[in-house]
Amino acid sequence: MANKTIEQAFNVPFQYQVFFTKGLFSKGNQLFAELVKGDKVPKVFFVLDEGMARHHPNLITAIEEYAQANNDAFTLSAAPLVVPGGEQVKNEQQYFQEVLKATHTYGIDRHSYVVGIGGGALLDMVGFAAAIAHRGIRHIRIPTTVLSQNDSGVGVKNGINAYGKKNYLGTFAPPFAVINDADFLQTLEERDWRSGISEALKVALIKDASFFVWIEQQAVDLMDKSHSSMAELIYRCAQMHLDHIASGDPFETGSSRPLDFGHWAAHKLEHLTDYKIRHGEAVAVGIALDTTYSFLAGMLSENELNRVLDLIIKLGFDLYVPELSGEALLKGLNEFREHLGGELTIMLLDKIGSGVEVHQMDPALIFKAVEKLNQLQMDYQKA
Known part of the structure; x- marks a missing residue:
């Protein structure tokens, strides 16, 4: 037959x-x-x-x-x-x-x-x-x-x-x-009010340089609950997420998750800290890590790296947490790949407002980025 x-x-x-x-x-x-x-x-x-x-x-x-x-x-x-x-x-x-x-x-x-x-x-x-x-x-x-x-x-x-x-x-x-x-x-407690800003920072870094500049300019006002800047941030960020869902791969049938910039480390940090760290706080650290990695890999200028890290600190986030060090962090890369299947796809930066997908990360360079963030965090705390 x-x-x-x-x-x-x-x-x-x-x-x-x-x-x-x-x-x-x-x-x-x-x-x-x-x-x-x-x-x-x-x-x-x-x-x-x-x-x-x-x-x-x-x-x-x-x-x-x-x-x-x-x-x-x-x-x-x-x-x-x-x-x-x-x-x-x-x-x-x-x-x-x-x-x-x-x-x-x-x-x-x-x-x-x-x-x-x-x-x-x-x-x-x-x-x-x-x-x-x-x-x-x-x-x-x-x-x-x-x-x-x-x-x-x-x-x-x-x-x-x-x-x-x-x-x-x-x-x-x-x-x-x-x-x-x-x-x-x-x-909301101050910690939770601030935490959500990291997702706006994320989408600005990979999609919209003008939005990043706006966040830089509004950083102080964003901490003020009586100021209208947070309402504007939420609206713009929500609009960009919806635009992405409509134009991209909403059900993630491929291997790419551009809106998860900084998230491979963030998700692992949440687990490693027994979820004591807020998701937004973990995302801020993950953004700092992947932005620093982008610089060390020769993709991003030092000036833009400093702008990103300075803004993360200005918004009240840490650049480094102890759980960032250690081999357990690297398991997050494979778990990130497993979640979709297929090849590893990570979003990095070649400039503010422009994300670039890569399919591998150098573990030695990851730990070099971690060391840099640890030093910067200590320098900031001494200042």
Whole structure:
């Protein structure tokens, strides 16, 4: 019998909006109600970041009162579920299972909504649960940190950690919508407020030199919660991430992850420090490492290297942490490659605003870069 083949090809359009607002669940704000309202009144299930909920003690009451006032638009399937935020919610699968169990217990189906309110780690976990329950429940992300509003919260990735590896389990599943409420940022600790700036620095370095210059000029104002510069940074950074998703390889079928500049070391540092270092802090160190490596490899000028490192310090980040030294760091390169498969692809710099992909890194040069950063950090602390 001759071999036979049937070939099928189809395209699935993905579309979602990122909204910017304030006072999302205040009585006069109809954004959420109008977003979920349909021919039938849908069920909505909220999952809240514990730390965020603690800093916003009236949030659950506000959600319940908002739902009651807009009962023609949606109904709450149950009281909001409150779980820990940070990497704990991705490391311990009991919380992931709680969200999955809730979809079963409360009859949350494909015409319902699962809404995550919190930092990037919580949104990653909730998005993964929503993506696999019923093969996909509508998911709305409400990021509450700078890092998640300008980076992870507006993308298409979901996941949890497993086997000591970051985001080992997960999906690519675009959200139904993303809502950035600036009011949530006002209660952030200084460390978390600053942490998200590293992702803006990352995208500026590889894509937009003018944005890098803007961050240089606004570095002091960005530390001021009352200043409008952070809102501008979040909007510009989110726009650049969305543009990349639309024009590139959103589901990472290739071997390239340009938006993960500085991340091969950052992901490993998070694990090596038992996640005591914030993701944004680890990214800042990773950016410093790969920028220094780019200089030592003859790709980047010394003047541009100094501009990048000076800005990282000015923004309040470290250039070096002790876990950066040691052979364990190099395992991060292979884990970075394994996460996609195929050949190793790392983004480096040939100038500010211009990223270049390479397929190998010299371990000796990596440790030379580490030594340089260690010395610069000590010099800075002595000054």
